[in-house]
Amino acid sequence: MSAQVLAAESVGEPAVNISIFLLFVVVTLAIVIRASRNNATAADYFAGGRSFTGPQNGVAIAGDYLSAASFLGIAGAIALNGYDGFLYSIGFLVAWLVALLLVAELLRNTGRFTMADVLSFRLRQRPVRMAAASSTMVVSFFYLLAQMAGAGGLVALLLGIDDRGGQSLVIAVVGVLMIVYVLVGGMKGTTWVQIVKAALLIAGAGLMTVWVLAKSSFNLSTLLGDAVERSGNPGLLDPGNQYGLTGTTKLDFISLALALVLGTAGLPHILMRFYTVPTAKEARRSVVWAIWLIGLFYLFTLVLGYGAAALVGPEAIRAAPGRANSAAPLLAFELGGTILLGVIAAVAFATILAVVAGLTITASASFAHDIYANVMKRGEPEPGSEVRVARITAVVIGLVSIVGGILANGQNIAFLVALAFAVAASANLPTILYSLFWKRFNTRGALWSIYGGLGSCLLLIAFSPVVSGKPADPVTGKSLSMITDPSIDFSWFPLDNPGLVSIPLGFFLGWLGSVTSKERPDLEKAAEMEVRALTGAGAEKAVVH
Template sequence: MQMGNPLLNMAIFGIFVLFTLFIVIRVATRGSKSASDFYAGGRSFDGRQNGIAIAGDYLSAASFLGIAGAVAVYGYDGLLYSIGFLVAWLVALLLVAEPLRNTGKYTMADVLSFRMQQRPVRTAAATSTLAVSFFYLLAQMAGAGGLVALLLGITDKTQQGLVIALVGVLMITYVLVGGMKGTTWVQIIKAVLLILGAGFITVMVMWNFGFNLSNLLGAASQASPDGVKVLEPMLQYGKDPLSFVSLSIALIFGAAGLPHVLMRFYTVPTAKEARRSVSWAIGLIGAFYLFTLILGYGAAVFVGKDAILGAPGGVNSAAPALAYHLGGEILLGVIAGVAFATILAVVAGLTITAAASFAHDIYNSVLKNGEATPEKEVQVARTTAIVIGVISIIGGIAANGQNVAFLVSLAFAVAASANLPSILYSLYWKRFNTRGSVWSIYGGLISAVGLIAFSPVVSGLKTSMFPAVNFAWFPLTNPALISVPLGFFLGWLGTVTSKEFDAAKQAEMEVRSMTGAGAEKAVTH
């Protein structure tokens, strides 16, 4: 199944890439070369701009391709991704955004190590950041492979791998040339295009049903081979309710621990703007996730479950297939171009986050004891971005064909297990100390990644990454049910078994996180 004209699709892809590259280069030539500029865009974005950029960072290929496909195939159970992703923002807004911006400088590790021993905590936080970024990059790369396979009719896995490699090269270019400022503008443009594109298709679908949601849902149940079950819970998870509970935990608690989202709070000049940016992000993200309900059920009606599953890219092909049915080659090309820009923007944001974490937290703070020059630190970050790009290309080729929304849920599980317990404890528990932070991060990280490795996601099933082998002994498809409580428990256990406590430093962090006093200097000790 190939949709549209491959030459037209490639031309629209090319226009999007050239336009965004022009923006990145223009921004780069006007900006400074300081560490603040490369990592935080010179803190030059207001709350509205940053909120749109956060939406651009958050509304990834998983949101557009994966969720629409999950709703089209599994109905109500697919919508749970949208609900989980959206509710997760309340945790980020109410508990994390403002105090994180007040306390930190460039990375999550700045906050976690503020009142603790620098080396062990920064090393642990950077390790976790790299792991979460890698899992998230897998999802975006898989989305790129599936999308281009559909639009160009490429079914050969080797050729799809070349496409994934091309995405990786473009991603590295964005980061090396534009830094955080260029990446942010790409995300702003992409978020506007994505929301407008999804909104336009949503209006077209609803127009076919007299703008009556009940008519759409009724038609979806008639078109689905599962009948009315497509409107009811547990079509996908009925035989495995614990996996559903585990997925819900990962989605709801994962966003507040995602390093590439947390890093966005540092691109605004004040804590007030950080809070405002999350409010903007919630509005835009909420509207988009309402669109995914219509897009998914619309694809179920106009494209059909069997056609979606049989297309190159599988479940991820639902939204492009719907666009092709409703608007022909032109609309398909535009929507596919937007989706491609979505992937490029998100992977660029992930890459700069991982590169900043390694250069700022490991190279400068741990290896050089904070004495490296900003220029040298940025140089190391650029080199790291290239290495991360190569690794993500290799991983993306291995993950090609998986549902991208599902792959992102694994990244959320790792973030919720390794990062969130330590972040919340650091901000709100006076007694929390170095041992608690290190145990929490490594314990949550190792348990989450270990359980994923020995789950049906990796081996044992036809849909696994490695279907030819079977070493799966963990029955759940998401580890959060075990690894998130374990991360919190180990944070508590490590803290109460250590006598370390710096009252003066804790008091300074509490005042800064709650009031913003001293945040503009953002000096880490």
């Protein structure tokens, strides 16, 4: 059965699809409105009043982390590329060990609302906060691109919208809903939506996993054999379908692995979650809960990806609206018809809404708290102005992300998220680790590390095959780059992911800037930060306006 027929049949019950979709939106909006009643202070709006327990925050972290990339992008990558697609799942999961062992507790102890609180603790406040806020907004933007692209492909499949104009309208609707979530609910409302969404997503993926295995008599070997047979690719279970065929793709794999494993510990919307719990112990418990839930979900993606290859087929997936991102919804349709497609698509859409809301509140909080309150107002903002500025910023970010999502529509969202990870690992992680563990680290080192890692990463992405120069897709005739015209090619950097170059450069520039600066490190402040980081003493007063 072709993807076009699948899409046509799914629209056969548009009332069912739209009803399920609207039900999810109404329920999550009700949760946001109810949770927003206590948003009285900046701590309530930015950190949920620090009122969440470790398990609650762990589920919310899983909800934040298990984005459209995890559900739609990875399932599609496995369905089309087999073993190489599963590398995304492995990288995303292993990355949590870095966050658990090096970052979670120490950040919770030394910061208040944002990553910049930690970076500027013993350095010059204004330039470091400007740099950290800039990096936060860029990472958030790249992550938002992925979620918006996923929304376009998902709802296009759900409603049978095959033209880019209709998909662009869908992306705009997602952006508007996202803005409403953030304006009304703040971090508290967003967190409860993420908790509900994580439970629904894991339950939905678990149901589909059991269903797929039942089709193969609960024999994984049978499922894998069916996937190889349906795809017509005898190497679907082996490495090398996407990475490893050439020297360039081998380097691209190393670059991707570096970005995935190191990027999580530098993602600002994940780091901000550590401030929503009352103690460092709860921050550790959050990460442990998140690891278990995320690990379980990524095991599901292996079955879902190969299940899509076996039951739907790569040709139908490539031809569907959203291409690889449509694998999981198409599998749901194959298993349970219109009803299951509607439910799974609605869960995936709730996933996108929750993640984009979390990203937006992180970026807006960074601008309001770091740039407005601490740079523009020099730490003395007017009462209530910080939250007001954050809300205005959320609207601007929402509008910008709508435009970016329209441009990125059709890209594999797991891959787009990997770019966000590369930016986070290049610009944020070196500065965080140096700030926490190296007493000689100074302001110049922080600025060189953030701006150098960020700038090199963006430059290499702009001139990589991601933006232009990839060959035309044999099915659609369009380039697989963001610029779909195959005749436009200004790429000179050969790798899809810049992490192999930009991540070591970020660490090197942080070291070089520090050792060449005449600024003497404040050893007393460094000692105070070390005590706070390791013990949590005085953590609530780490940053005072």
